[in-house]
Amino acid sequence: MTQYVYDFTQGSKDQKALLGGKGANLAEMTKLGLPVPPGFTITTQACREFLQIGSEPGDLRVQVTMALRQLEDQLGRRLGDRHDPLLVSVRSGAQFSMPGMMETVLNVGLNDASVKGMAEETGNERFAWDSYRRLLQMFGKTVLEIPGEVFSDAWDKAKSAKGVTGDLELDVDDLKEIVEVFKAEIKNATGSEFPQHPREQLDLAIRSVFQSWNTDRAKLYRRRERISENLGTAVNVCTMVFGNLGDTSGTGVAFTRDPASGQAGAYGDYLANAQGEDVVAGIRNTLSLDDLRELDPASHRELTRVMRRLETHYRDLCDIEFTIERGKLWMLQTRVGKRTPAAAFRIAAQLVDEQLITLDEALGRVSGAQLALLMFPQFDRAAEKTLLTKGMAASPGAAVGKAVFDSETAVAWAARGEQVVLVRRETNPDDLSGMIAAAGVLTARGGKTSHAAVVARGMGRTCVCGAEALNVDPVARQIKVGDTVIAEGDEISIDGSTGEVFAGAVPVVPSPVQTYIESGVDAALAELTAAGGDGGGDGETAQLVKAVDRLLTHADQRSRLAVRANADTAEDAVRARSFGAQGIGLCRTEHMFLGDRRTLIERVVLADTGDERDAALEALLPLQRQDFIDLLTAMDGLPVTIRLLDPPLHEFLPDKTELAVKVAVADATGEVDPKDRKLLAAVERLHESNPMLGLRGVRLGLLIPGLFALQVRAATEAVIELTRAGKRPKLEIMVPLVGSVMELHLVRLESEQIIKELVAESGLGDKGLDIPIGTMIELPRAALTAHRIAEEADFFSFGTNDLTQTGWGFSRDDVEAAIFAAYLEKGVFTISPFETIDADGIGRLVKIGAEEGRKTKPDLKLGVCGEHGGDPESIHFFHDVGLDYVSCSPFRVPVARLEAGRAAAAGTPTEEI
Numbered sequence: 043m044t045q046y047v048y049d050f051t052q053g054s055k056d057q058k059a060l061l062g063g064k065g066a067n068l069a070e071m072t073k074l075g076l077p078v079p080p081g082f083t084i085t086t087q088a089c090r091e092f093l094q095i096g097s098e099p100g101d102l103r104v105q106v107t108m109a110l111r112q113l114e115d116q117l118g119r120r121l122g123d124r125h126d127p128l129l130v131s132v133r134s135g136a137q138f139s140m141p142g143m144m145e146t147v148l149n150v151g152l153n154d155a156s157v158k159g160m161a162e163e164t165g166n167e168r169f170a171w172d173s174y175r176r177l178l179q180m181f182g183k184t185v186l187e188i189p190g191e192v193f194s195d196a197w198d199k200a201k202s203a204k205g206v207t208g209d210l211e212l213d214v215d216d217l218k219e220i221v222e223v224f225k226a227e228i229k230n231a232t233g234s235e236f237p238q239h240p241r242e243q244l245d246l247a248i249r250s251v252f253q254s255w256n257t258d259r260a261k262l263y264r265r266r267e268r269i270s271e272n273l274g275t276a277v278n279v280c281t282m283v284f285g286n287l288g289d290t291s292g293t294g295v296a297f298t299r300d301p302a303s304g305q306a307g308a309y310g311d312y313l314a315n316a317q318g319e320d321v322v323a324g325i326r327n328t329l330s331l332d333d334l335r336e337l338d339p340a341s342h343r344e345l346t347r348v349m350r351r352l353e354t355h356y357r358d359l360c361d362i363e364f365t366i367e368r369g370k371l372w373m374l375q376t377r378v379g380k381r382t383p384a385a386a387f388r389i390a391a392q393l394v395d396e397q398l399i400t401l402d403e404a405l406g407r408v409s410g411a412q413l414a415l416l417m418f419p420q421f422d423r424a425a426e427k428t429l430l431t432k433g434m435a436a437s438p439g440a441a442v443g444k445a446v447f448d449s450e451t452a453v454a455w456a457a458r459g460e461q462v463v464l465v466r467r468e469t470n471p472d473d474l475s476g477m478i479a480a481a482g483v484l485t486a487r488g489g490k491t492s493h494a495a496v497v498a499r500g501m502g503r504t505c506v507c508g509a510e511a512l513n514v515d516p517v518a519r520q521i522k523v524g525d526t527v528i529a530e531g532d533e534i535s536i537d538g539s540t541g542e543v544f545a546g547a548v549p550v551v552p553s554p555v556q557t558y559i560e561s562g563v564d565a566a567l568a569e570l571t572a573a574g575g576d577g578g579g580d581g582e583t584a585q586l587v588k589a590v591d592r593l594l595t596h597a598d599q600r601s602r603l604a605v606r607a608n609a610d611t612a613e614d615a616v617r618a619r620s621f622g623a624q625g626i627g628l629c630r631t632e633h634m635f636l637g638d639r640r641t642l643i644e645r646v647v648l649a650d651t652g653d654e655r656d657a658a659l660e661a662l663l664p665l666q667r668q669d670f671i672d673l674l675t676a677m678d679g680l681p682v683t684i685r686l687l688d689p690p691l692h693e694f695l696p697d698k699t700e701l702a703v704k705v706a707v708a709d710a711t712g713e714v715d716p717k718d719r720k721l722l723a724a725v726e727r728l729h730e731s732n733p734m735l736g737l738r739g740v741r742l743g744l745l746i747p748g749l750f751a752l753q754v755r756a757a758t759e760a761v762i763e764l765t766r767a768g769k770r771p772k773l774e775i776m777v778p779l780v781g782s783v784m785e786l787h788l789v790r791l792e793s794e795q796i797i798k799e800l801v802a803e804s805g806l807g808d809k810g811l812d813i814p815i816g817t818m819i820e821l822p823r824a825a826l827t828a829h830r831i832a833e834e835a836d837f838f839s840f841g842t843n844d845l846t847q848t849g850w851g852f853s854r855d856d857v858e859a860a861i862f863a864a865y866l867e868k869g870v871f872t873i874s875p876f877e878t879i880d881a882d883g884i885g886r887l888v889k890i891g892a893e894e895g896r897k898t899k900p901d902l903k904l905g906v907c908g909e910h911g912g913d914p915e916s917i918h919f920f921h922d923v924g925l926d927y928v929s930c931s932p933f934r935v936p937v938a939r940l941e942a943g944r945a946a947a948a949g950t951p952t953e954e955i
C-alpha cells in the first residue's frame with residue numbers, strides 16, 4: 043500500500059520532494075524535539091495522483107482517518123467536538139515555496155456546536171466566535187472561492203452600523219451576528235450551507251490545496267522560475283494553537299540573522315493577542331524580540347534556545363514562524379531563509395568564523411550571480427528616492443535616463459548625447475535599436491523570459507520587466523503609476539538588481555565590492571572610512587568586503603580551472619589583470635585593422651602584384667608589432683593567446699551600396715576615380731550572402747598570401763624584443779575556424795618557419811622561443827575530428843559562441859532578437875544557449891573534442907573562450923569536462939574565479955577550516 047500520509051514524527055528535512063518544504067521541516071523540528079503542534083503531511087504523490095485521476099486515491103481517505111484518529115487519541119480531543127474541540131489548520135506546501143498555492147485555512151473543525159464548546163472550555167466567548175468568523179471567511183474565500191470582498195464588505199458594514207472602527211470593538215453579540223451574515227453569504231454564493239461536518243470541512247480543504255497546484259498564477263510562476271509542472275504540492279494538517287487567547291498569547295516571525303544585511307543576531311516581529319498572518323498584515327504595530335523579552339522573559343528564553351538549536355542543526359540562517367499560547371511557545375514553520383547577496387557573503391563568512399561550516403561549504407552558500415550583483419554600480423542608499431513601483435529584476439545594473447516611449451526617439455536622443463530609458467508595454471524585435479541606444483529598458487508586461495529580458499541580458503543592458511502597475515501610453519507619450527504621471531523626457535531610474543523603479547534621477551555610486559576587486563581590501567576599506575557613514579572601516583559594508591575577499595581567496599586556492607580574460611587591447615588587459623585574470627585566453631586582432639589602418643587593408647586587397655601586396659603588409663608590420671608589445675607588456679609573465687584574423691575581409695572595406703552610389707554619381711559626370719572603380723569591383727567580388735560561413739578564419743590565412751604571416755611575424759618580433767629587454771612574454775598563437783587538420787597543418791608549417799628564421803636572426807641563441815600554436819574548436823567538424831587536429835595543435839580553445847551558432851545553425855544576430863523570446867515562451871529552451879552552454883548538444887561536442895584531443899595528446903591544454911566562460915552554470919560544466927581554463931570578458935573574471943572554486947569545492951563536503 044502506498045503511504046500517502048506521514049505523521050510529523052515520521053519525515054525529515056531531506057524529504058522535500060515528497061513532503062514539500064514546509065512539511066519536511068515541520069517533521070525535522072519534531073524530530074529535534076522542538077515544540078511543534080502535532081499533525082501530519084499528505085504527500086505530493088497524493089496530489090499528483092489526484093490531479094491525474096481527478097479524485098482522491100482510494101487509500102487516501104482511509105489514511106487520513108487513521109492519522110486523524112491518532113492525533114485525536116494523542117491529544118484526548120476530537121476534531122470539531124461539541125465540548126472541547128480539536129481544531130486544525132490546513133496548509134499547502136510544495137517542494138519549492140511558490141506563490142499561487144492555496145492560502146492556509148485556520149480553525150478547521152469549528153461549527154455551530156463546537157464554537158460553544160470552545161467558548162466554555164477557554165472561558166473566552168469572544169475568542170471562540172472570532173475564531174469561527176475567521177474560519178467562515180477563510181474557508182469561504184480560499185476553499186469555496188467566493189470573492190473576499192463579500193466578507194470584508196459585510197465586516198465593514200457591521201462596524202459602521204455600530205459606529206466603531208477597530209475590530210476589537212465588536213463584542214460577542216456582534217460577532218454572532220456576523221457569523222450568521224457570513225453563513226448567509228456562503229449559502230447565497232454557493233447554493234448550499236457552510237459544511238458543518240468537521241471531516242467534510244477537512245476533506246474539502248485538502249482537495250482545494252491539491253487543485254491550487256493548477257491555478258494560473260502558480261503555472262505562470264513555475265514557468266518563470268523553471269520549476270517543473272509535475273511536482274505537485276503537499277498538504278499539512280496541523281493542530282491549532284492560539285495566539286489570540288489574550289495578552290499572554292501572540293504570534294511572530296523571526297530570522298536567526300538579518301536576511302537583508304547579514305548582521306549576526308536574531309531579528310523578528312511579534313504581535314500580542316493575534317492569530318496567523320496578523321503579524322505581517324500591518325494591522326497593529328509589532329514588537330521587536332527585545333520587547334518580547336520584557337513582556338514574556340520565559341517565552342523569549344525558550345525562543346532563543348530554539349533558534350540556536352535550529353542554527354546548529356541547519357548550520358545556516360533560518361527563518362521561523364511561531365505562536366505563543368498562554369505563555370507556551372509553539373513552532374509553526376522553519377526553513378533555511380532567503381537572503382540578499384550581501385547577506386549571503388557575510389553570513390557564510392560568519393558561519394566559518396563560528397566554526398559551524400568549512401570554507402568549502404561556505405563556497406556552496408554564495409554564487410557568482412550574487413557576486414555579480416554586488417559588483418554593479420548601485421543607487422546611493424542614502425539618497426532620497428521616490429519609489430514608483432516594483433517589477434521583475436530582469437537584468438542587473440542601475441540605469442538613469444529620460445523616459446522615451448519608442449525606439450526611434452531612443453536612438454535620436456541617445457545620438458545627441460542624452461541618457462535614455464526605453465519604456466514599453468513590452469518589446470519586440472523592432473525595438474532592438476532602441477534597446478541598444480538606451481541605458482536601460484523598462485516594460486510593464488512579461489516575465490524573465492520575455493523579449494525585453496532575454497535581449498537585455500544578452501547585451502548586458504539594465505532591465506526591469508513586468509512592472510504591472512505602469513500604465514504605459516505610447517500615444518500620449520507618458521506613463522501613469524497611480525496618480526503620478528511621467529512624461530517623455532522626465533527622468534527615471536531603474537534598478538535591474540531589485541526591480542525597483544524610481545521617479546527622477548537617483549545618484550549612482552560605485553560598488554565597494556568592485557573597488558575591492560580592482561584595488562584590494564585595503565583600498566576599499568580606506569574608501570569606506572573616508573566616506574564615513576555605515577561605521578566606516580568596521581561597518582556592515584566593510585564586513586561585506588572582507589567576506590567577499592575571504593571567499594574569493596579561498597575559491598582561487600581551490601579551483602582547478604584557471605580563469606583568463608578576453609581582452610583585445612593593453613588597456614583591457616590591465617583591467618583584466620587587476621580583476622585577477624591569469625592570462626588572456628582570446629585577443630581578437632580585427633580591431634587592429636580598423637581606423638587609419640583600413641586603407642592599408644584596402645591596399646592589400648587591391649594589390650595587382652605580389653610586390654604591391656607585400657609592400658602594403660610591410661607597412662602594417664610595425665604597427666601590429668607595437669600592438670603586441672603593448673599587450674604582452676601588460677600581461678608580462680602570463681600567457682596571451684593571440685587569435686589570427688578571423689572576420690571576412692569585406693568588413694574592412696567600404697559599404698557596397700554607398701560605394702556603388704558614389705561611383706554611379708561620378709560616372710554621370712564622367713569623373714570616376716579609377717581607384718574607386720577598382721575598389722567597387724573588389725567589394726563586389728568579396729561580397730558574401732552568408733559571411734558567417736564564408737571567407738573568414740583560417741580560410742583567409744590560406745587564401746590571402748602573407749596575411750597570417752604578417753601577424754605571426756609581428757607577434758614573434760614582439761616576443762623577441764621583450765625577451766631581449768629582460769621581460770617574460772608568453773605568447774600563444776591561435777588559428778580560428780579550423781575544420782580540418784590539414785588547414786591547421788598548413789598554417790602551422792608556415793608559422794614555424796617564420797618563427798625559426800626570426801629566432802635565428804635574433805641571435806637569442808639556440809634556446810629558441812616557446813610559442814605554442816593551437817586552434818579554436820568552433821565547428822562541429824573540428825570537435826568530431828579532434829583526435830586528428832590534436833596532432834597539429836599545442837592547445838585547443840573551444841569557441842563556444844561559434845560552436846553554438848554552427849551547431850544549432852543559428853545566426854546569433856538574427857535569431858536572438860527575432861525568435862528567442864518565443865522559443866523560451868514555448869519551452870523549446872529554458873535558457874538561451876548563448877547564455878548557458880547547451881550541455882546536451884553543444885556541450886557534448888565540447889566533451890567529444892576534449893576527450894578525442896587528449897587521446898592523441900594526453901597533456902593537450904584545453905580552454906574555452908566563448909562568452910560561456912563567464913557563465914556560472916557553464917563553468918561547472920567545463921570543470922566537469924576537465925578543461926584547464928575558461929576565458930571571459932574582464933568584468934566577469936571575478937564571477938568566474940568564484941565559480942571555478944565552487945565547482946572544485948563541490949562534492950568534497952569536509953575540508954580543513
Ligand code: ADP
Nearest residue numbers: 131133146280281282283318319363365374375
Ligand atoms: P504561508 O506559507 O503563507 O506562511 P502558513 O501555512 O505558514 O502559510 O500559515 C499562515 C499563517 O497561519 C502563519 O502565520 C502561520 O504561522 C499560521 N498558522 C498555520 N498553522 C497554524 C496553526 N496550526 N496554529 C496557529 N497558527 C497557524
Ligand code: MG
Nearest residue numbers: 064363374375
Ligand atoms: Mg508560513
Ligand code: MG
Nearest residue numbers: 778820841844
Ligand atoms: Mg569564432
